[in-house]
Structures are given as C-alpha cells and as structure tokens.
Amino acid sequence: MRPKTDHDRLFKELIKTFFFEFIQLFYPRLAAKLDREAIEFLDKQVFTDVTEGDKHEADLVARVQLSGEEAYFLFHVEAQSSPEVDFPRRMFTYFARLFQTFGMPVYPIAVLSYDAPRTEAPHEFGVTIDGWRVLAFEYRSLQLNRMHWREYIQNDNPVALALAAKMKMDPAERRKVKFECLRLLWTMKLNPARMEMIAGFVNAYLVLAAGDEKWVEEQMAAAAPESTEKKFLFWTSWHDKGYDEGLEKGLEQGLQKGFERAVEAGKERTLRVLERNYRRRFGSALPTGLHAAAARLELDPLDTLSDAVLDFAAPADVDDWLARNGGTTGQ
Secondary structure (H helix, E strand, O other), X not given: OOOOOOHXXXXXXXXXXXXXXXXXXXXXXXXXXXXXXXXXXXXXXXEEOOOOOOEEEEOEEEEEEEOOOOOEEEEEEEEEOOOOOOHHHHHXXXXXXXXXXXXXXXXXXXXXXXXXXXXXXXXXEEEEEOOEEEEEEEOEEEEHHHOEXXXXXXXXXXHHHHHHHHOEOOHHHHHHHHHHHHHHHHHOOOOHHHHHHHHHHHHHHOOOOHHHHHHHHHHHHHHOHHHHHHHHHHHHHHHHHHHHHHHXXXXXXXXXXXXXXXXXXHHHHHHHHXXXXXHHHHOOOOOHHHXXXXXXXXXXXXXXXXXXXXXXXXXHHHHHHHHHOOOOOOO
C-alpha cells in the first residue's frame, strides 16, 4: 500500500500562514471588516464521537473580531482532500461542539481539494421529521475542481497562486498554470520564507514531465533575464530537495517532504534576518536562549518578530514578546 500523504495538513499550514489573505480572496467584504490585530489561532480542537468513540480533529480554528465591535466569533476552516459521504454531518458536528465549547458564533468553511468528482458537493446538513425541517445547517464550500484558475490568478494574492495549482484546468494548461503562478509570485513583495512556501506548494501539485518543466524554466528565464539567478533561488531550493524526489517516487512522498523542507528552509532564513536585525538594533549577537526560543516558533510569528525587533527599546522586550506569543526562553 502506498503511504498516504497528509494533504489536509499541508492545506492547513498554507491557510494558517496566509489566513487573512485567504479570507480576503474568497470573502473580501468580510475581510474588510476584520480586525487583523485580533486574529488568534486556537490550539487543536479534538472531538470524540460519543456513539462510535472515534476522535476527530478540527483542522484550523481562529478567534476573530470585527473592527469596532467587542464580540468575537470563530472561523473554522476544514480541508478535505477526498470525497466523504458523511462530510456534511462532520461539519455540523464540529460546529455544534465549537459553539458548545466556546459559546461563540462559528463561521464554517470547507476547502475541497480532491480532483474528482467535479459534481457540486453538498454544503448543508439537515434533519427532517415528517416533513418538518428540524435542523438546517449550511457552511461555506470552496470546491477547487469547480473553480477555474484563470479567474483567480490575477488577484495579486499569494493564496490564489497556491490554490490555482489545484483548480480546474485542461491537462494541456498545466505548464502554463505553473509558469504563470511562479512568474506572478516573483512580482509579489513577499519575504523569502513565504515565497518559498508558495513556490513549494505550486511545484508539489503541478508535477510536470521533463519537457514541460524545461519549457517553464525557459519562460521564467525570458520573463526577467536580468534577475534569473536570484529568481530561481527560491524555486530551485525546493525543486532540488523535494520536486525531484516527487518525480522519482511519486507525488505522495515528494510533496510532503518537499513542503516540510521548504518550511524549514524558510524558518532558517527568517532566523538569520532576526539575528541581523537584533545586532543592528542592539549592537550585539542574539543571546543563545532567545535564539532557541525563537527557533521553536512557527514561521508566521517568527517572521513578525524578525521585523518587530527593530522597534524594541531594550533586549528584554524580545523576551516579553516571546512570552506573549507562545515562546519561552527557558531562563
């Protein structure tokens, strides 16, 4: 049996890293009202099925707030990489348990990333007794194989470039989609870590034959020949470590290893930025304890810290920031 790649987890990491951009892409009116400073990701939520004893983990839960309002509500985003008959019921179960646990309204979203079938998936769960609609539960559904890549790729949004790799396209368009995603990604003002993550996602889900891969490389080189070497830095670093393995052993193994390596490479680069900014701000090397604590952070808060350190008044502010954001120096 071939090993099963945790595609759902990979989508979760992508959406968590670019959470606001995800909401902005698909629900712009709601995003315009969100307080970006009040977004808080909750620890994984595990629920036990009281009838069967099975445990299920909600993919991503974030506590958010609308600007100018005191009340909070929850975003629940569930990534689903394979069709499942009971999925609507599971979405309702998550909704009910989250509402019961936190006592907050819940905004449920399903991201369906499987290739087939392309028929519209249900996005509601109901209970009817003798013609009486006892329960009518609906959730947002993003079925990628019914969304055409051309409609999203020009949104100047990194999430659009990543998810375009799983959207509806003709087989003959695959190399064009990959080229457009990577070309547009290069024009975005993202830090190297985030750029690498998107490039890794695109490379993973758009595995091409050697001839088509060569065509993409040639098109990329022609698009901006004056910066070809720099351009391929973020691309080939992932390509060499994960993409080639994907070609040899299949997408199932290459995808996860390549993506994880891209994330780790991004963290290493961001740590170097933090070290450089710390030295620039305080005139000394980042202490070992603070370095170790920062290294335990996930990529997104680490990126925030690397920029924030330039505004700190004293080295102790780094320790305080880590304490407030889930880090600890162990001192």
